[in-house]
Amino acid sequence: MRLLLHICCAPCSVACVETLRGEGIEPTGFWYNPNIHPVTEYKMRKNTLIQYASDIHMRLLVENYYGLREFIDNVYPNYNGRCGFCYRFRLEETARQAAEKGYDAFSTTLLISPYQNHELLKEVGAEMADKYHISFAYRDFRPHFKEGQEKAAQLGLYRQKYCGCVFSEEDRFLQGKKNLITFQKFNNRPERGTV
Ligand code: SF4
Numbered sequence: 001m002r003l004l005l006h007i008c009c010a011p012c013s014v015a016c017v018e019t020l021r022g023e024g025i026e027p028t029g030f031w032y033n034p035n036i037h038p039v040t041e042y043k044m045r046k047n048t049l050i051q052y053a054s055d056i057h058m059r060l061l062v063e064n065y066y067g068l069r070e071f072i073d074n075v076y077p078n079y080n081g082r083c084g085f086c087y088r089f090r091l092e093e094t095a096r097q098a099a100e101k102g103y104d105a106f107s108t109t110l111l112i113s114p115y116q117n118h119e120l121l122k123e124v125g126a127e128m129a130d131k132y133h134i135s136f137a138y139r140d141f142r143p144h145f146k147e148g149q150e151k152a153a154q155l156g157l158y159r160q161k162y163c164g165c166v167f168s169e170e171d172r173f174l175q176g177k178k179n180l181i182t183f184q185k186f187n188n189r190p191e192r193g194t195v
Helices: 010-022 039-055 068-075 079-100 118-132 142-155 166-174
Strands: 003-006 028-031 060-062 105-108
Touching: 003 010, 003 079, 010 039, 010 142, 028 039, 028 079, 039 060, 068 079, 079 105, 079 118, 105 118
Parallel strands: 003 028, 003 105, 028 060
Antiparallel strands: none
């Protein structure tokens, strides 16, 4: 089976690629993650994957698009519902390119993360498979998440601390601190939080 595997980051790809190779499938990796912000983080994750793909001799297609503005335009004002758009954005491009380039199927390393909405990913994958007339190679990679992350750590791969978008970065680093800092006492300025 010729499979185009969307890869969200190198650490998540470790166990997915090993599992697929164990099934006799040699995936082609596909980098397309306009949801990762800011630029320095985007580059760090992309370059880590490029190096890792080379190390494990995996073919990798890189769609180098930093899509901050398009992402924000599409999730505004429903920030809490942003993940649905984010999955569609990435899986649609994966399915489209897979069909255009003659692959038999597409899949995504997002399916390994216990932190993602797995059922929604499954639905979006099926929707894109219908739309582009190509198979969605669904796998529940989640049982391999821990071992994959451990192996990524042993390999010294860069491991991010938040999902990807600026909102997930805020959730990770600001949650629980929102009420800690206010400036109300200075010059009657309105209350506001700060990082
Ligand atoms: S939290 Fe993660 S999956 Fe959800 S929109 Fe942000 S980057 Fe995408």
